[in-house]
Amino acid sequence: MDDARMGFPPAIPRARGTRIAADPMLLRIGVAVILSLLLTLPALLLDGRMLQGENVWVKPIKFQIALAIYLVTLAVFASLLPKDAAITRRLRWIGLALTLGTLAELLWVGGSAMFATASHYNPHPVMSAIYLSMGGVATVLILGSLMMGLSFWSARDNHLPEALRLSLALGLILTFVLTLPAAGTLAALPGHFIGTPVTGAVVPIMGWSREVGDLRVAHFLAMHALHAVPLIGVAAMGLSNPALARGLVWAGALGYAALTAFAFVQALAGQPAF
Amino acid sequence: MTPETLFMIANPLALMGWLALAIAPLAPRLIDLFAGWVLPGILSLGYAVLMLVHFADAPGGFQTLADVQALFTDADVALAGWVHYLAFDLFIGAWILRDARREGFAHWVVLPILPFVFLVGPAGFVAYLTLKLLRRGIPSPDTEARHG
Numbered sequence: 001m002d003d004a005r006m007g008f009p010p011a012i013p014r015a016r017g018t019r020i021a022a023d024p025m026l027l028r029i030g031v032a033v034i035l036s037l038l039l040t041l042p043a044l045l046l047d048g049r050m051l052q053g054e055n056v057w058v059k060p061i062k063f064q065i066a067l068a069i070y071l072v073t074l075a076v077f078a079s080l081l082p083k084d085a086a087i088t089r090r091l092r093w094i095g096l097a098l099t100l101g102t103l104a105e106l107l108w109v110g111g112s113a114m115f116a117t118a119s120h121y122n123p124h125p126v127m128s129a130i131y132l133s134m135g136g137v138a139t140v141l142i143l144g145s146l147m148m149g150l151s152f153w154s155a156r157d158n159h160l161p162e163a164l165r166l167s168l169a170l171g172l173i174l175t176f177v178l179t180l181p182a183a184g185t186l187a188a189l190p191g192h193f194i195g196t197p198v199t200g201a202v203v204p205i206m207g208w209s210r211e212v213g214d215l216r217v218a219h220f221l222a223m224h225a226l227h228a229v230p231l232i233g234v235a236a237m238g239l240s241n242p243a244l245a246r247g248l249v250w251a252g253a254l255g256y257a258a259l260t261a262f263a264f265v266q267a268l269a270g271q272p273a274f
Numbered sequence: 275m276t277p278e279t280l281f282m283i284a285n286p287l288a289l290m291g292w293l294a295l296a297i298a299p300l301a302p303r304l305i306d307l308f309a310g311w312v313l314p315g316i317l318s319l320g321y322a323v324l325m326l327v328h329f330a331d332a333p334g335g336f337q338t339l340a341d342v343q344a345l346f347t348d349a350d351v352a353l354a355g356w357v358h359y360l361a362f363d364l365f366i367g368a369w370i371l372r373d374a375r376r377e378g379f380a381h382w383v384v385l386p387i388l389p390f391v392f393l394v395g396p397a398g399f400v401a402y403l404t405l406k407l408l409r410r411g412i413p414s415p416d417t418e419a420r421h422g
Contacts, residue, residue, distance in 0.1 A: 039322055046275065047327040115330040 023078035025095030029102055030071030033064050036106065040064060040113075049116045053200065054207075056113040063109045066223070067102055070141075073226060074098070077148060077168060082155050090151060094144045101141040108134055121191055135187050142176045142183075145226055149173035163245035167233020170253040171226045178222035178260050185264075186215045195270030203274050210274050213267035221260040229253045277353040284320065284353075287313060288360040291367075292392050298371050299381045310368025317361035324354035363395040370402045377406065 044057040051059075074094070081087050108130060112119035122128055149172025152158075158165050186192055195212035208214045232252030236245040263273055291309035298305045332351045334344030346352045367388055374384040387405065391398030 038319055039326060042320075042323045043326050046323065049331075110326070114326050 021079035022072070022075040023091055023095065024075075025092070026071050026075035026078055026098065029095070029099045030068050030075055033068040033071060033102060033106070037061065037064055040110065043113075051113075051116055051118060056116050059119065060106070060109045060113045063105060067105065067141075070145075070223070071098060071102065074144060074148060077152075077172070077226075077230075080158075080160060080164075080168065081148070081151055082158055087151055087155075090147060094147050097140050098144045101137045101144075104137045105134065105141070131187075135184075138183060139180070142179050142223075145172045146176035149176065149226075161237045162242060163236035163239070163249050164230065164233045166246060167230045167236065167249045167253070170249065171229030171233075174225035174229060174253060174257055175223060178225055178257060179219065182215065182218040182222045182260070182264055185268075186219055189215070192216050194267055208272075208274065210272050212272060213270040214272065215264070215267045217273045218260055218264035218267055221256075221263055225253075225256055225260070228256050232256075277349040280320070280324075281353055281356065284317060284357050284360055287317060288364055291364045292388065295364075295367050295371055295388060296385065302375070306368055306372060309364060310372065314361045314365040314368070317357050317364070321354050321357045321361060324350060324357065328354065359395065363391055366395065366399055367391045370399075373406075374402075377409065379405070379409070 040057050040061050044055055044061060047055060047057055049056045078091050078094075081091070109119045112122075112127075117124070117127065119127075119134075120131060122131065149169050152165055152169035152172065155165065160168075192215050193209050193212050194215065198209065198212055201210040202208060203210060206216075206220070208217050229249070229252060233249050236248040236252075239245040239248065266273060291313040294305045294309040298309075328348065328350035332345055332348040334341040334347070336342060336345075346355060370384060370387065370391065371381075374381075383405070384402070387398055387401045389398075390401055
């Protein structure tokens with residue numbers, strides 16, 4: 001007996017948008033990074049070696065978590081793009097570049113932990129040469145965000161609500177535009193702390209200094225533009241006036257950029273953010 | 275955890291796998307998954323973690339036999355080497371049973387080879403290869419029918 005004769009309305013196929021989809025390549029590399037915690041978390045428990053006051057595996061684990069969040073976010077965002085041939089091709093390049101970049105970063109940070117040597121700010125000539133080239137790799141990683149942001153920017157005939165599309169474009173582009181100077185300055189200076197005295201008072205988990213300027217605050221805010229601005233976009237979707245919604249997204253994006261710039265200048269001035 | 279403690283954890287894990295392989299006909303697919311993939315995977319993961327943590331500080335290396343001997347004087351690296359044996363021997367043991375099923379060997383024919391793979395891995399592997407070659411080289415009327 002079929003549904004219609006029973007008096008039920010005909011079954012409606014599940015709408016595509018009800019389930020969170022994701023770009024398979026970016027999602028796979030993101031999940032691979034999460035699985036690689038199976039190596040580093042037990043290593044953290046077994047290893048007694050310390051570097052600059054913390055277990056040698058703390059830094060790789062922070063990198064793994066940050067990279068996994070970044071990759072899974074881009075994977076989910078990618079599924080919101082229109083599925084035309086040009087964008088599919090572009091996503092394939094982004095996926096390939098991010099896969100190679102992620103592998104290089106994790107091998108470098110994990111390998112440094114294995115040999116209990118500093119991956120960043122290491123004066124050894126070979127290590128500092130690798131550090132320099134890893135700057136290029138990191139740039140490739142955030143170029144993925146820029147490429148995807150530009151795709152949202154130009155995808156005006158998208159099925160997405162306009163406020164969300166704009167917020168995705170601005171957030172992704174801002175991640176690149178803000179991270180490049182923040183991380184570039186971090187790399188150019190001899191360390192992430194600015195000022196003295198450094199006695200070791202830090203924010204729990206994040207490890208940011210509570211006594212001197214710490215450029216990693218601005219780096220963190222810059223990277224998370226791709227989360228913060230789309231959240232504003234989601235909020236703006238509730239507004240019935242489209243011009244107002246667009247205005248709110250623009251204002252939110254500019255405000256977030258200003259906040260990041262403030263954290264950057266504050267750290268350069270040697271002031272702690274917390 | 276001391277290397278002695280980890281050694282006491284790793285050995286029973288591998289032994290469980292071998293006991294499962296011995297009774298594989300009871301649940302071929304499940305036991306193959308458990309003893310052929312999951313347990314070797316867990317042991318290999320343990321090996322990788324041990325090497326990440328201890329290899330850099332260990333003496334010796336791979337260049338000369340004396341280097342390798344020096345490397346294994348480090349208890350943690352010796353443990354990693356042992357876990358490497360356990361993982362790969364078990365994987366080979368499970369592979370032999372899979373291959374034997376494809377070849378049409380009865381379980382009791384391969385069963386006596388398993389202890390050799392467990393205790394003296396490569397010798398057991400050679401024993402299985404010999405069995406396989408003999409079967410191919412001197413076909414019985416039964417296998418002739420199977421291989422066409």
